[in-house]
Amino acid sequence: MTPEVYVKLIVLAITQWRAHQATWRASHLNAADPQEWSDVEALLTLDARADVLIAKATALEAKYQG
Amino acid sequence: MRGRLLVFSLLLAVGCGGQVVPPITNPDTQSIVGQGAILATRVVDHASTALDAVDPLVDAKVISRETARAIAGEGIQLGLRAKILANVSREYLAVRSVQNYRNMQEAIRSIRAIVDAILGHVSEGARERVRVILTPLLEAVLELDLLANPTLPAPGSAFLFLTGEEVFA
Numbered sequence: 001m002t003p004e005v006y007v008k009l010i011v012l013a014i015t016q017w018r019a020h021q022a023t024w025r026a027s028h029l030n031a032a033d034p035q036e037w038s039d040v041e042a043l044l045t046l047d048a049r050a051d052v053l054i055a056k057a058t059a060l061e062a063k064y065q066g
Numbered sequence: 067m068r069g070r071l072l073v074f075s076l077l078l079a080v081g082c083g084g085q086v087v088p089p090i091t092n093p094d095t096q097s098i099v100g101q102g103a104i105l106a107t108r109v110v111d112h113a114s115t116a117l118d119a120v121d122p123l124v125d126a127k128v129i130s131r132e133t134a135r136a137i138a139g140e141g142i143q144l145g146l147r148a149k150i151l152a153n154v155s156r157e158y159l160a161v162r163s164v165q166n167y168r169n170m171q172e173a174i175r176s177i178r179a180i181v182d183a184i185l186g187h188v189s190e191g192a193r194e195r196v197r198v199i200l201t202p203l204l205e206a207v208l209e210l211d212l213l214a215n216p217t218l219p220a221p222g223s224a225f226l227f228l229t230g231e232e233v234f235a
Binding site for chain 2 (some may be wrong): 008013014018035036038039040042043044045046047049050051052053054056057058061063064065
């Protein structure tokens with residue numbers, strides 16, 4: 001594996017760790033506020049679509065590697 | 067040696083602890099999280115569509131394999147930045163501090179920077195060929211940037227590839 005791959009893995013690990021932290025914090029949200037839950041839902045969608053983009057881009061990068 | 071370790075530990079503690087800042091009490095700022103998430107999702111989706119177009123563009127020799135690889139690399143970075151935006155936005159919802167709000171703005175700025183970088187990989191001659199693909203991406207990231215930073219695009223930005231009329235035509 002190249003150094004760039006290691007860097008990406010570390011960045012991804014940090015991102016995942018921060019996501020875990022944020023999820024824990026988000027569990028303390030105000031359940032009575034529908035606006036807040038609507039925001040959380042939009043953020044979860046963003047997170048999931050970002051995963052799809054990363055997977056697609058990683059496959060594309062591997063295809064044109066070398 | 068111990069002195070250096072102490073200084074390092076202190077710096078680490080300060081870095082991890084962050085600043086103590088007063089909470090934001092303006093309710094108008096709350097909905098910006100949802101709006102930002104929706105617009106950022108649109109940016110990610112358009113970037114995903116743009117990646118779908120990379121293979122045909124390489125086959126048609128509009129862009130080189132190296133450019134395709136570079137664009138894919140930016141795509142990974144864009145995805146990571148989008149995840150960071152989602153994370154800092156969730157932190158903002160939980161903590162509602164000024165620092166969290168600034169982190170959201172910074173994440174949005176970095177998303178725009180990545181889109182600028184993607185455009186920077188497309189040569190002058192190829193831009194017209196890929197305009198149909200890039201315009202929705204530009205439009206979405208411009209809206210996202212304007213939400214976080216309500217000022218005009220800075221001079222020298224990749225948005226100068228297309229005029230405002232062209233972007234919103």
